Amino acid sequence: MCPVKPLLTPCIHKGGPALWRPLKVGLVIALIWGSPSGAQQDGISDTSRSNQSDQQIIRLEREPAPSRASLSALARVPEAVQITLLVQDLTTGKVRESQGSLTPMIPASTTKMITAAAVVADLQGIGGWWxxxxxxxxxxxxxxxxxxxxxxxxxxxxxxxxxxxxxxxxxxxxxxxxxxxxxxxxxxxxxxxxxxxxxxxxxxxxxxxxxxxxxxxxxxxxxxxxxxxxxxxxxxxxxxxxxxxxxxxxxxxxxxxxxxxxxxxxxxxxxxxxALARILAETLRPSDNLLAEELLTSVAAQPDGTGTLQAAGERAIRLLEGWGVDTRQLHLADGSGLSRDTRLTARALVDLLDVMYRTGGTGQTYADPLQVFLQGDNPYAEALAHAGEGEDKYSRGGTLFARLRGSGLDVRAKTGTLPGVSALSGYVVGQSGHPLAFAVLMNGPEDSPILELRAAQDEWVQAIAAQY
Structure with a gap:
């Protein structure tokens, strides 16, 4: 496994290769300057602010690195494969694990999550229509x-x-x-x-x-x-x-x-x-490339715009930025994720999942998003593939129909696969009863063993669900 390695130290095990684990360092940094500035950095979150005369103090805490259980689950991933990930508790808002969450990665078909959400924003809600x-x-x-x-x-x-x-x-x-x-x-x-x-x-x-x-x-x-x-x-x-x-x-x-x-x-x-909800499910669950591109053309179909693929991608990103999604490092080269030029971050995917958990794409914040989610009434979450369900990718299980069977977990997520690329992003209900939003993106040589990467992702999802 070759993750992003800030503050890492080798951990040698007898009879096996070296693994990497984060140094357990409690790090708090105080920065003082004369004018406000953005405080979010990769793996670092703004935890408190206070004004003193004309100066501002911002204390930053490093987001928690992957746990031992998570690192163990990902240990089977070849060293040449880069991994970025993020896990956030949607009930408390607390980040549970983070690694390279703002590193731009090839996302494969998890791009469709961004495309679908941009259409929801463009039509002013998941109840909108063309x-x-x-x-x-x-x-x-x-x-x-x-x-x-x-x-x-x-x-x-x-x-x-x-x-x-x-x-x-x-x-x-x-x-x-x-x-x-x-x-x-x-x-x-x-x-x-x-x-x-x-x-x-x-x-x-x-x-x-x-x-x-x-x-x-x-x-x-x-x-x-x-x-x-x-x-x-x-x-x-x-x-x-x-x-x-x-x-x-x-x-x-x-x-x-x-x-x-x-x-x-x-x-x-x-x-x-x-209503838009139906077409989103038909796009996301089986990972329909053609429908995803058609969705992006609808974002481009603006009489006052250029109608180009590039303009559609840029407009999609602006629409999500308006929702508060961290769109730094994002680039949409297409709507389906077939392009190796598209770049997403784990942070952007989890931000999107957070927004959709709280609103379902309806434009209104749910009074009790947990109950809406658990009852299956969140239209965006329901449009995702439900792990271990159905008999083929056109069923409710989508591209996850054969994965995580028998795990007992409630996983609703989007897969992504290209040669050397594997990704998984969505929701899982943890042992606390809280839904977790997660994203894990893996990029490596084109001959990387995709089945091994998927198996590691499944084991990792089970690990985070068991811990949180």
Whole structure:
């Protein structure tokens, strides 16, 4: 095992390799300066502040290092693998164990936790939804024949081409019900820069409209995707009895959105997605890479933004920063975690878990978050994989269905795996009855034994649950 090693000393055991353990040093540092400044450092927490005239004293205590039991659980990890971790008691707020918690690491699919939470923040709560609309020129409101009909979307990954709910078919039927009989031209508004998503490792065309019918097999190019959506809309309008004079595919260039079409258009028909909680579970439990990227495109689908992958990642981080998540060292290169360029910290993941424990993503703080959590009523916690449950990754157990079976523990977490990378982050109820938020990130050579890393993580989760 090769952890971050501040203040470490070798501990030699007969018949075995050297292990590393923290020096048991009670460390309190008093810093005095003339103006306030941030006091949080890696592995160090601000414990008290007091003002003396124009000076400020901040006393810092080093966060507790991993216990002997935790180090023993992680001892099987090869020395070439770097480990960072953090454990926090969510009832008391006390950090129980910390090691390199602000060190940026490749997080693999634990990235999806960040992506999902950013969407919750963007939609102003887990009860939010995406909407898709048909708009017409404001000057033509109330007319049965209009010159232009525009399809405007928000990156809804649950939209369908046909069906009685949340579909392009329903939009067309609503337009007919409002008295529309003739359309000169139909256009599809592009709010995502598809070229930028070519940088994503998933290597799949991404646009603002990706209907459910494409989950099995989607068009191979952005142009085909945009043309298919336009064709479907024209066909549904005609099926609803509306004449479309010009059916030539028309896609609004992303750059044209800066002219502010919302000031000159009016909504005619609208559909909305189901509540967000369902799609989060469908993304997080089985670790669906495509859905995660679609979630990030919804963050990018902003008429006043650039719609690029880079801008979406930056905006996602800003959204979480607004919740109080420590976003230092974070970089989102994609929404799924397939990219080895993404960087997260154990601190950011635990901060996020803390926020979600207290609010569930509802935007309101629970009066009794423990009871909500234990009763299974916290929607974000429930969207995570439940260890040892179900028969495959599409069950409630998600990617943890075969792990920690028989442990008797209540573990709800997200896994992450790439060559040489293994991560686990989530909740476990400790022996005290308190939920613990934890994150452990392991980065090593690409030939690192992933099964051994997972086994060490499982043993470590059992160790922290038994201690705290």
């Amino acid at each position: 909407s898709t609309e048909l708009t017409l020129p404001r000057s033509e409101v109330g007319q049965s024949a209009v010159s232009l009909l525009t399809l405007q979307g928000s990156g809804d990954p649950t939209l369908s081409l046909s069906g009685e709910q949340n579909s392009i078919q329903l939009l067309a039927q609503q337009a007919a019900a409002h008295g529309l009989t003739r359309v000169g031209q139909v256009e599809v508004q592009q709010t995502v820069d598809p070229d930028s998503w070519k940088e994503a490792v998933i290597d799949t065309p991404m646009t603002a409209f990706m209907p459910q019918e494409w989950l099995a097999q989607r068009p191979s190019t952005v142009e085909e995707m945009q043309g298919a959506v336009h064709h479907a809309l024209v066909a549904e309008l005609r099926a609803a009895g509306i004449t479309v004079e010009d059916d030539t595919p028309s896609i609004t260039p992303l750059a044209d959105l800066s002219t502010g079409t919302s000031d000159t258009s009016e909504g005619l028909a609208s559909v909305q997605s189901p």
